[in-house]
Amino acid sequence: MNQSIKLIATAAMGLEAIVAQEVRQLGYEPEVDNGKVIFEAPIIAIPRSNLWLRTADRLKLVVGEFQATTFDELFEATKALPWEQFISEDGQFPVSGKSHKSTLFSVSDCQAIVKKAIAERLKLKHGLASRMPETGALYKVEVAILKDKATLSIDTSGVGLHKRGYRVGQGEAPLKETLAAALVLLTNWRPEYPLIDPFCGSGTIPIEAALIGQNIAPGFNREFASENWHFVKQKLWAQALEEAEDLANYDVDLHIVGSDIDHKMVGIANANALEAGLGTLISWKQMQVSDLLLKQENGYMISNPPYGVRLGHTKEIKDIYEALGKLIKENPTWSIYIMTAFENIEGYIGKKATKKRKLFNGFVRTDYYQYFGKKN
Incomplete structure (x- = not known):
C-alpha cells in the first residue's frame, strides 16, 4: 500500500x-x-x-x-x-x-x-x-x-507518547515528558548553553533537555502498537530506527544540572537518567533554591516549582519566588523560565516577566513566565 x-x-x-x-x-x-x-x-x-x-x-x-x-x-x-x-x-x-x-x-x-x-x-x-x-x-x-x-x-501509538520508557521512579505529581520537552522547546536554549532545573523532582525536564541536546529520538527505546501491523512493513520501522540512530549526536557536550531539596527525588532522577541511557551527562545535586549559585554566564533555568496540593503555605510560596527573584536580579545574562499555577508571582519575584504563555499541566491551568537574559 x-x-x-x-x-x-x-x-x-x-x-x-x-x-x-x-x-x-x-x-x-x-x-x-x-x-x-x-x-x-x-x-x-x-x-x-x-x-x-x-x-x-x-x-x-x-x-x-x-x-x-x-x-x-x-x-x-x-x-x-x-x-x-x-x-x-x-x-x-x-x-x-x-x-x-x-x-x-x-x-x-x-x-x-x-x-x-x-x-x-x-x-x-x-x-x-x-x-x-x-x-x-x-x-x-x-x-x-x-x-x-x-x-x-x-x-498507532498504543501507550501514550509521553511514555518514553525511562521513568523507573517518580514523585507525587510528575510532569509529563511531553510537557517537559515543550518547556525546553519554547525557549532558545541550545546545547552549548548551561541549563539547570532547581526543582527537578524525578528529573523530567533535565532528561528531556538532554535528549533534545543530543538529538535523540524520544521514542527510540519503546514499543508502539503499529509495529505489529501488517501494512506498516518491518523494513519501514528498520529504516526509521536507522535514521534516528544516524541523526543522534552522542558526542555533544552538555552542561545540564538538576537539583532538588529532597534527596530521594535526586536519587530517582539519577536512576531515570541512567535508564534513559544518558549516563553521567546530567549532574544531580541535593540543595534548596536559595543556596543555588549560577557561576557560568548565558545560562538557562527551566523549572516547574511545586504548587497546588504540593505546596499549601503562603510563606513557602513567598520564599521560593523571592529566591528566584534574587537569582534573576543577580544573574542578568541568564534566561529564567518558570511554569506555575500560582497567579501574580511577579510580585514575589519583584520583576514583570518578559513574556507569559498559558499552558495546561493536565487539567491545571498554568502560566509559563519567561525572563529573557541579556546575552554577552
Missing part, C-alpha cells in the same frame, strides 16, 4: 503550534486545529512520527470522515470504509468513542454500531463466515463525532 495516509497528532491545549513545528521538521505540512495537528504523509510517517514527536500525546491514522445524523448513516458510512487495508484478518479492534454537539449523542450506541459495521466489512473482505477471531495485533479504533461530523481513526 503506497498511497498517502492522513494522520492526527493529538496535543495538549497550548502545545499545538509546537507539535506542528515538529511535524514540519519531519518534512510534512501540518494543519493546526484545537488539540490536534493534521497532516498527510506516506506510511513511513507512522514510525517516523511516533519515534520523533516529543510534544504530541499520540498519533492516529484517519480511516474516514463523514456526516452522520442517524445510526443508519453511521453504520453504512463506516462499513463503506476500506478497513481491510488496515486491520488484519485476526486483528483486535476495540472501539472507543466521544460525541460533542451532535445528534448522535449516545457514545455507547455509536461504539456498538461502528464495531458491528467494521466486523461486517472485514468478514466480507477477508472471506470469513463466522465472527472475527480478534486474536492478533491491536488496532484501537475511535469514533469521534463533532457537530455531526464523524472521524474514524486507529491509534
